[in-house]
Amino acid sequence: MDNPLDLFQQWLDDAKGYDTIDEPTSMTLATINSDGYPDTRVVLLKDVDDSGFVFYTNLTSTKATQLQQTPKAALNFHWMPLNRQVRIQGSVTPVTNAEADEYFASRPRQSQLGAWASKQSQPVESRLELEKRLAKYTAKFHVGKVPRPEFWSGFRLKPIRIEFWLKQPFRLHDRLEYTSTESGWNQRRLFP
Ligand SMILES: Cc1cc2nc3c(=O)[nH]c(=O)nc-3n(C[C@H](O)[C@H](O)[C@H](O)COP(=O)(O)O)c2cc1C
Incomplete structure (x- = not known):
């Protein structure tokens, strides 16, 4: 396949169609902190096309702060039952407000309220403090739509x-690497 995004979409569809893969869109996101250390956590892929891989989060979280400082990141998908891994590197930009609004509006109400309640990645005194904040925003937005927080x-x-x-017998795995160039994608095969 000339376009790796087509192959990615095919593999993602395979994962979504596979019974024992619970979160097929989950991916490890690696960022770089201010000391130059890599940092990782799992997030969900919410959109993908030729323009890139989209995920959503709190803009004051550790990952968002790191991305604002160093807008370069890596993603890793591992669909173990399919014996497949995908590694991705690239640069990161914010999505538009319109895109974020549209996705936020599609989320369950409880998740929308949770986004308001969570000061993601900041210390919290107790579980109760989180629950109190959730109650506060549940009351605040008890009628009508829950707007997207500016910090999300x-x-x-x-x-x-x-x-x-792609796993193969005797560790003789297939590795197909695509690198982006001015004129399109270059493809080469790597030793396992
Ligand atoms: C399966 C799974 C899916 C997750 N999806 C998201 C997500 O889409 N966005 C998000 O901000 N955190 C998500 N998290 C939580 C993150 O892994 C992480 O704990 C949180 O975002 C704080 O990370 P940070 O302190 O590096 O910013 C998910 C965790 C798991 C295990």
């Missing part, structure tokens, strides 16, 4: 490198 939005990672890994 998404990022889009535009890939410069995508590697597809």
Whole structure:
């Protein structure tokens, strides 16, 4: 396949169609902190096309702060039952407000209220403090739509490198690497 995004979409569809894969869109997001250390956590892929891979989060969280400082990141998908891994590197930009509004509006009400209640990645005194904040915003927005908090939005990672890994017997795995160039994608095979 000439376009790795087509292959990615095919693998993602396979994962979504696989019974024992619970969160097929979950991916490990690696960022870089201010000391140069890599940091990782799992987030959910909410959109993907030629423009990149989109995920949503709290803009004051550790990951968002790191991305604002160093807008470069990596993603890793591992669909173990399919024996497949995808590694992606790229640069990251914020999604538009319109995109974030549209996605936020599609979320369950409880998740919308949870977004308001959570000062993600900041210390919290107790579980009760979180529950009190949730109650506060549940009361505040008890009628009508829950608006998107200004501190909650998404990022889009535009890939410069995508590697597809497929397990093969005796560790002789297939590795297909795509790198982005001015004229399109270059493809090469790597030793396992
Ligand atoms: C399966 C799974 C899905 C998750 N999805 C998201 C997500 O889409 N957005 C998000 O901000 N955190 C998500 N989290 C929580 C993050 O892993 C992480 O704990 C949180 O975002 C704080 O990370 P940070 O302190 O590096 O910013 C998810 C966790 C798991 C295990």
